[in-house]
Amino acid sequence: MRPDLIATREALRGGLARAGEEMEASIALAQAPACARAFLKTHFDEARATAARPAAVARPLAGLAVSVKDLFDIAGDTTAAGSAVLAGAPPAPVDSPAVARLKAAGGAILGRTNMTEFAFSGVGTNPHHGTPANPADPATPRIPGGSSSGAAVSVATGAAFVGLGSDTGGSIRIPAALCGIVGFKNTARLTPREGALPLSTTLDTVCAMTRSVRDAIVAHEVLADRLVTLSGVNLSGYRLAVARASMLDGLDATVAGAFQRTLKRLSDAGARIEEIELGEIRDLGSLQAAGGFTAPESYAWHRPLFEREAERYDPRVRVRIQRGTGMLAYAYIELFRARAEWCARVEAALRGFDAVLSPTVPIVAPPIAQVAPADGKDPLADAARDEEFFRVNAQLLRNCSVVNMLDGCAISIPCQERGELPCGLMIWQSAMRDDTVLNIALQAEAVLARTTGNP
16 A cells, blocks of 8 residues: 555655656546546646645645545535536636645645535545545555445545545545545534535535545644644543444444454553443434434425436436425524434443544445346346345445434544455544544554554
């Protein structure tokens, strides 16, 4: 794997690497077969120009390549969110704040990345632009995870050092886990959402994927315009919980084995880990019985488009947005009160713990063919594939979406053995505990790197 951002930045500043050569390496990787369908539009000339500026190299992102999910405004580009219906929309007049902050920090925008249409699934398939294959398995095309699919592939292949994306129910952490990289979902209020096409105005979070935890800290500091406090506390200084309720259900053999090995390795390194029930997680089903936030909030944004062009939507996305028409106003308003009460109960149950450890997702990436979009040739086969798609999507979202409902923060770091398909360890807590989560992740990453042999 290509060195991470911080190592490359140090090499540039120490005269051991050249900015132009690093950018050409990123461009070559973006054009390589492993990155096929990851980018919807490239900005290679602008990226070269940024890398050539000495002032950019002196900044936090050092003139290195970053990718931008097709959800964010880039001045002069159309923001289509992976769709066909917005392909002809007027270009954005200005950069979104997230893109502006990346540029101001010396980030070179390599291009716009593919995604699930309108960010509405954790699988990562796209019938309009094709689905980028997970680079972890060259032999079998597997899903990259979504919705930030192209962002994950751009980082996992080494084309980009930072992949800007969004996380509403796991859209950063799911692809990070499946592709074997790092995905950090910060507390939502810390990063600006303006200039990003919304999925759920209540749950959306602007955040990024990287190849290391220390790079995740740099990316977060840029996007949130704040400094992370690095405590230097050893792993033994933290009290960690493992939530039994729901999050450990139905793990496949690879994920189950990796998670148990990870807990043992962290315990052997001094971590104090306790199993707790955290049964409040099981209450989420009844809490959202009338519908969650995403369907009604997305429908409110999409309604004018639906009236004109509903048939041009990805059918799997269309049916999920349409569910928002069935939620009554009183149920939507009541959901905010119920969520606040649920968050308070979860926070009380986690009092005394610094973070919770869970598998990021319960399965490794299935083959794309297993969940590929329907082709219309065989209605029965199409229906079976749709059913499998929604089953896999629910599995992928299950653990991650808990943190979004909690308004919390979480990071996924790789925890598989060398030679296994990637899976992730999710370290999470309630709102505004971001620095603690990042500090624990730094320590855990170092332990896992020593004991698994992975970089």
